[in-house]
Amino acid sequence: MVQTVTSPDFLKRSRIMKEMKAYLRTCCISCMAALAGMAAGAQQRQPIDYVDPMIGTSNSRWMLFPGATMPNGMVKLSPDNQRNVWQGGYEYSIGSIHGFSHIHGWTMAGLLTMPTNGDLALTPGLPDDPFKGAGAGYHSRFRHEDEKATPGYYAVYLMDSRIKAELTATERTGVQRYSFPADPSNRVMIQLNLPSEYGMELKDAVITRVNNQEVEGFAHTVTAGFNDYHLYFVMQFSKPFAAFHGFTGQGTTDGDTARLKDGIGAYVSFPTTMPQQVVVRTGISFVSATQARLNLQTELKDFGWNFDAVVAHSRNTWSALLNTISVNGGSEENKTKFYTNLYRCFTAKMIMSDVNGKYRDACEKEQQLPAGRKVMIGGDAYWNSFWNLNLLWTLATPELVEQLVDTQLELFEKMGWLSKGPAGIEYSGIMEGSHQMALMASAYRKGIVKKDVETAYAAMKKHVTVEPQPLCGGNPGNPQISVYAEKGFVPVEKGVTSKTLDYAYDDWCVAQMAQLLNKKEDYRFFLKRSASWKNVFDTARGYVVPRKADGAFMDGFDRFSVNHFIEGNSWQYSFYVPHDVEGLVRLMKPERFLSRLKEGFEKSEFYRFAAHALDRTMGQSAEYYINHGNEVNMQAAYLFNYAGRPDLTQYYTRRILDVFYDASPYVGWNGDEDEGQMGAWFVMSALGLFEMNGGTDENQRVDITSPLFSEARIRLNNAYYKGKEFVIRAYDHTPGNIYIRSMKLNGKTLKEHYIRFNDIVNGGLLELYMTATPPR
Numbered sequence: 001m002v003q004t005v006t007s008p009d010f011l012k013r014s015r016i017m018k019e020m021k022a023y024l025r026t027c028c029i030s031c032m033a034a035l036a037g038m039a040a041g042a043q044q045r046q047p048i049d050y051v052d053p054m055i056g057t058s059n060s061r062w063m064l065f066p067g068a069t070m071p072n073g074m075v076k077l078s079p080d081n082q083r084n085v086w087q088g089g090y091e092y093s094i095g096s097i098h099g100f101s102h103i104h105g106w107t108m109a110g111l112l113t114m115p116t117n118g119d120l121a122l123t124p125g126l127p128d129d130p131f132k133g134a135g136a137g138y139h140s141r142f143r144h145e146d147e148k149a150t151p152g153y154y155a156v157y158l159m160d161s162r163i164k165a166e167l168t169a170t171e172r173t174g175v176q177r178y179s180f181p182a183d184p185s186n187r188v189m190i191q192l193n194l195p196s197e198y199g200m201e202l203k204d205a206v207i208t209r210v211n212n213q214e215v216e217g218f219a220h221t222v223t224a225g226f227n228d229y230h231l232y233f234v235m236q237f238s239k240p241f242a243a244f245h246g247f248t249g250q251g252t253t254d255g256d257t258a259r260l261k262d263g264i265g266a267y268v269s270f271p272t273t274m275p276q277q278v279v280v281r282t283g284i285s286f287v288s289a290t291q292a293r294l295n296l297q298t299e300l301k302d303f304g305w306n307f308d309a310v311v312a313h314s315r316n317t318w319s320a321l322l323n324t325i326s327v328n329g330g331s332e333e334n335k336t337k338f339y340t341n342l343y344r345c346f347t348a349k350m351i352m353s354d355v356n357g358k359y360r361d362a363c364e365k366e367q368q369l370p371a372g373r374k375v376m377i378g379g380d381a382y383w384n385s386f387w388n389l390n391l392l393w394t395l396a397t398p399e400l401v402e403q404l405v406d407t408q409l410e411l412f413e414k415m416g417w418l419s420k421g422p423a424g425i426e427y428s429g430i431m432e433g434s435h436q437m438a439l440m441a442s443a444y445r446k447g448i449v450k451k452d453v454e455t456a457y458a459a460m461k462k463h464v465t466v467e468p469q470p471l472c473g474g475n476p477g478n479p480q481i482s483v484y485a486e487k488g489f490v491p492v493e494k495g496v497t498s499k500t501l502d503y504a505y506d507d508w509c510v511a512q513m514a515q516l517l518n519k520k521e522d523y524r525f526f527l528k529r530s531a532s533w534k535n536v537f538d539t540a541r542g543y544v545v546p547r548k549a550d551g552a553f554m555d556g557f558d559r560f561s562v563n564h565f566i567e568g569n570s571w572q573y574s575f576y577v578p579h580d581v582e583g584l585v586r587l588m589k590p591e592r593f594l595s596r597l598k599e600g601f602e603k604s605e606f607y608r609f610a611a612h613a614l615d616r617t618m619g620q621s622a623e624y625y626i627n628h629g630n631e632v633n634m635q636a637a638y639l640f641n642y643a644g645r646p647d648l649t650q651y652y653t654r655r656i657l658d659v660f661y662d663a664s665p666y667v668g669w670n671g672d673e674d675e676g677q678m679g680a681w682f683v684m685s686a687l688g689l690f691e692m693n694g695g696t697d698e699n700q701r702v703d704i705t706s707p708l709f710s711e712a713r714i715r716l717n718n719a720y721y722k723g724k725e726f727v728i729r730a731y732d733h734t735p736g737n738i739y740i741r742s743m744k745l746n747g748k749t750l751k752e753h754y755i756r757f758n759d760i761v762n763g764g765l766l767e768l769y770m771t772a773t774p775p776r
Contacts, residue, residue: 053071056668062197098124152314329710386694417476427474433502629671723763
């Protein structure tokens with residue numbers, strides 16, 4: 001046997017080489033795993049992962065917030081950092097937060113909590129207040145890199161108190177997790193009067209210590225001059241608190257109960273020598289504290305104190321909704337815009353009934369939903385939401401449409417009137433017309449709702465035939481409907497000119513329901529009266545013009561004036577006849593209709609087709625043509641389809657998708673997004689679909705435009721529709737190929753730029769062949 005002698009240097013080099021090979025092999029495996037993970041992540045990215053709740057938070061309303069909620073949830077738990085200002089709530093450009101409030105509904109706010117420590121402050125503090133010392137509030141600075149928002153979850157690190165706050169929600173409960181540092185002054189502030197978009201007047205309020213892990217209370221609040229509601233809450237803590245103190249504007253109070261009409265709040269203490277987490281669970285109700293407790297116990301019974309399980313539940317719920325529409329073949333940014341806008345269509349409406357169906361009506365009387373009706377849903381007005389929200393809701397969530405119709409029927413049966421804007425289940429009287437009737441007519445036309453049709457028709461007919469009177473502090477019905485019926489228009493002495501246009505569309509909706517029920521005489525009557533829009537159309541000037549009681553049109557009228565129109569001007573409202581565009585083209589004359597529309601778009605493109613909210617407050621000489629930033633003008637790009645220029649519909653819908661909407665916190669929508677109509681416009685136009693008359697007539701026309709993606713799939717609910725899915729496929733789809741060269745529906749060539757709603761819900765394939773130049 002030959003013995004080999006190896007030198008120490010050789011052994012050292014050999015060991016180093018082995019270690020290097022092992023290290024490189026590990027690196028390669030890690031790199032390949034990372035690359036595989038990246039590829040898998042790209043393939044597995046779900047619709048919910050594209051939603052960015054921060055988009056538009058520097059330019060959006062109180063109802064559109066970055067915090068946690070469920071679809072149409074009662075609880076909308078979100079950070080706030082502004083004063084009582086228009087578009088109040090959370091402003092992305094402000095670097096502080098003064099608390100997390102549980103309600104962000106239109107004209108509704110309440111119940112703010114804030115984890116904090118250090119010197120005791122009894123007010124939240126405003127953005128320009130100091131953070132320490134005299135005059136400081138309990139607000140805290142934060143950095144956006146320490147903030148996260150996804151559907152159903154929000155988190156932020158509060159720099160001044162060194163506390164991480166996390167939020168999630170079920171439909172009627174808010175769940176928070178606070179990660180406290182070791183600090184003997186840790187506390188949770190509970191505030192019942194707080195800054196909001198419309199402000200709030202606290203009539204009465206109580207906060208009571210139930211035991212050392214629970215408080216409960218209520219706040220009687222009035223907002224916006226009409227919304228009167230009682231908010232009840234039960235708040236539970238996962239760990240015992242050391243002390244409970246009430247406070248008012250004059251200082252702290254002792255005892256287990258704090259009560260005052262103004263400035264009420266309380267705080268509970270969590271002193272600790274080690275970091276700790278405290279979970280806070282809050283059930284709310286607008287009926288009673290007993291109901292708030294029932295909501296909490298029912299919705300959190302399967303979760304206990306498991307915060308992460310609630311987050312997962314919320315994510316699964318949102319994923320199921322967002323997965324009803326899938327898109328492919330577009331940019332990542334456009335997918336972010338698409339799914340964020342889709343998400344926004346379901347965050348502003350608000351469930352107002354409890355888990356057992358109890359709710360309070362407009363007179364604050366306790367009511368019980370009958371069997372077969374699931375929830376009462378409130379919110380802002382159905383103001384021109386018939387253009388896109390109706391179509392989106394009926395395609396993606398017909399069950400929601402049924403719930404919204406049931407809400408209206410319940411209101412009529414218990415209170416005698418439908419409600420155009422049932423925030424708090426009140427009669428807000430907000431905006432003009434009663435366009436909840438468009439949603440109802442569409443739901444019955446499309447077969448989504450089949451029950452109670454005679455009741456629905458009676459309610460709708462009452463709105464266009466009976467002069468309303470104030471009811472429990474609210475304003476139901478269509479004011480001046482008797483004058484409109486007598487004269488065929490609303491004289492300028494009696495109200496805004498746009499009333500006539502809205503009331504004519506309401507007549508149309510009632511006529512369609514009458515036709516559906518074979519009420520021939522009513523159908524003919526209301527169909528004829530739906531042409532009343534012509535009575536305020538001055539054919540000499542070619543515009544809608546305010547008309548006096550004596551029948552004379554107003555002299556010297558500025559077509560860009562915001563006087564006599566709701567959130568718009570004469571130029572914009574002169575194109576507002578959703579139920580009779582063909583008649584409008586004839587009356588305006590086809591050449592003038594087309595040339596004026598083209599001029600308006602050409603002059604508006606520089607301004608990104610947005611006048612923001614300026615259309616209602618600027619001086620009379622400001623020239624605003626197309627204003628996509630408010631609902632009355634959002635059909636404009638589709639009017640070219642009715643003027644023989646579908647290529648211009650395709651061009652301008654794409655331009656609006658590209659430049660009006662963005663994916664930043666600072667813009668988002670470039671206008672006044674109320675309750676999802678602006679978001680729904682993006683979603684439906686990105687799919688290439690639009691409903692001009694709200695899906696109310698028997699033809700059910702759905703206009704077609706250039707889609708934003710090469711393929712989209714709408715998964716249909718088989719409980720309502722025959723089809724399984726509807727596919728829209730665009731061939732030769734590139735950023736430059738925005739025009740439709742030809743179309744096929746289920747293999748059959750289409751000659752017109754529209755299909756029928758039933759073509760979609762019966763399932764099938766729409767094929768679009770794209771090109772870079774307009775077809776001639």
